[in-house]
Amino acid sequence: MRGEATVLHLDLDAFFASVEQRDKPSLRGKPVVVGGVGGRGVVATASYEARAFGVHSAMPTAEARRRCPHAAFLTGRFHAYQEASATVMALLRELSPLVEPLSLDEAFVDLAAGGLAETSVDAVAALARRLKDDVAQATGGITGSVGVATSKLVAKIASDLDKPDGLVVVAPGSELDLLRPMQVTVIPGVGPATAERLRRIGVHTVADLLEISEEELVRVVGQAHGRGLFWLARAEDDRPVVAERETKSVSIEDTYETDHVDRRVLDGLIGRQAAKVAERLRAAKLSGRTVTVKIRLHDFSTHTRSSTLPAPTDDGRVVSRLARSLLGEVDTSGGVRLLGVGVSGLADWIQEDLFADESSAEEEAAGDLLPTSPPMSAEWRPGMDVEHEAHGRGWVWGSGKGVVTVRFETALSGPGKVLSFAVDDPALTSLHRPRR
Structure with missing residues (x-):
């Protein structure tokens, strides 16, 4: 464990919605919801004005419309988010060579690796304030909340304590004082199912969790999860900030004895490959942002097409949908002898493809939406x-x-x-x- 608070976590506030409000002056100060806009869509991000009405990410768009019918409901503009994210990540890399992006709007920074001269709480807080000012200036006013602590666990929790536009530096030695009164769901990996198992044995807060033995936790939630919870509850987290991961991508490719021409067959083949890639991602507890297809044609020419999602996914439907779209960019009428699907830009967390609507474009165009839409x-x-x-x-x-x-x-x-x-x-x- 580190003796100084040198792990910084930056989380841009309501990022997608903030970019929309920045670029659309008529929406500033008004409720904005970004995500799938159809009847089966899901909210990716809601502005703080929309959150006041109970709208939040991962909520069905239909429910968001009921709660805040006067909001602006917008589809995602990936190019704008990627551009703003790249600007922010460049600022982080000026602080340290060790920057670990978790998504477009979130990253860890190892300040110690950047040769930080002064590691006192006051000095680190001053650095974080300068970073926040630089981010706002470089992005045209987008704010971020920062947490700094001795570990990834506590830094990430700290960045969420004073949103939006917050800054919390957790002094070394005070980590447990911060964690004890918090709900147990603040610990990474404690989702609804795990929280319910812990509730059944009387665990509601981190303080309650500290009273449970490692053996009991293993019995309740399994060996790997139980041991991890035992140590994380004690703020024991020595995970390093990793700029690059050992596994760069997960991919599958197949060569066929006869060239395939039928587009329906090709869609089916690439869909099955995408499903297998997603299975491998889930088995490795990974997700990825960039989907790539490889197509070798009848004349042995090889073509690749890639597209990057706004956040990592391990959902086979998402990978398949994007892979089929990329396949459609290549003229396959002469026949295909090899197909491959790969996912890169890997992360050890998962966010659903919140911009997607399960309904088709044809359904949406025909008005398969809520009456209020x-x-x-x-x-x-x-x-x-x-x-x-x-x-x-x-x-x-x-x-x-x-x-x-x-x-x-x-x-x-x-x-x-x-x-x-x-x-x-x-x-x-x-x-x-x-x-x-």
């Missing part, structure tokens, strides 16, 4: 960036019944005018059409 064209998704030859840049406010409504504004313009156009207006183009 406006009709939506599959080609013009709420929140997407567009440009009009006469009116300039803006974003899709809504669409349906052959009409797309656009608010013309940018991050630097102030709230803009709202105009409607035919969905096939040649003067209106999408700047970053999302992958399907």
Whole structure:
């Protein structure tokens, strides 16, 4: 265990929603929900204004609409989030060569590896304040909450204590004082099922957990999990900040005796490969952000296509959906002799593909949404960036019944005018059409 608070955890506040509010002046200070906008969608992030109405991540979009019908419901703009994330990660790497991103909006930093000259609580707090100021300035006002402690466990918990825009430095030796009164679910790995098992033996807080022997914990939740809980409850966490992982990717590829031409067959083959890759990820307790397909054609030419998700996944449906989309970018009409699917950008945590709707684009275009949801064209998704030859840049406010409504504004313009156009207006183009 470290003797100084030199593990920093940065968590950008309501990141996706904050980027949308930054880039859409008319939404600043108003409820914003980002995620799947269809009837079967899931919330990825809600702004703090929407959270005041009980909206939170992983909530079904249908429930979010009931709780906050006046919110702006937007699809994800991955390019904008990736750009902002890259800016923040570059600032973190100026502090230390050991930066471990957990997602686009979250990372650990080993300050000791960066040659920190002064490790007192005051000095570390001053460094963290400068970092927060630098992040806000470099990203156009996006805030982050920072926790600094002697371990990953406590640093991550600390970053969540004073959100949004918070800063908590946990002095060495005070870790248990911080943890004892907290609910046991603050310990990583204690989800609803584990929490219920612990509740049955009278464990509600970390203080309760400290009273349980290692043997009893192993009996209740299993050997690996029980031993981990026993030590984490005591703030014993010596996991290092790891900039790169040993396993770079998980992949499968198959060569076929005869060339395949039928697109339905190819979709089925790549779907099965994606499912196997996802199984291997789950078995290794890993998830990944970047999906890559490899296609060798009848003439032995080899093509690869990749796409990166906003957060890691181990869901076979997500990997399969993206792999099929990437396969569609290659002309396979002459026949395919090899197919492969791989997932890289690995992490040891998992977030569902919260931007996806299980309903198809055709269902959404046909209005398979809640009564409170406006009709939506599959080609013009709420929140997407567009440009009009006469009116300039803006974003899709809504669409349906052959009409797309656009608010013309940018991050630097102030709230803009709202105009409607035919969905096939040649003067209106999408700047970053999302992958399907």
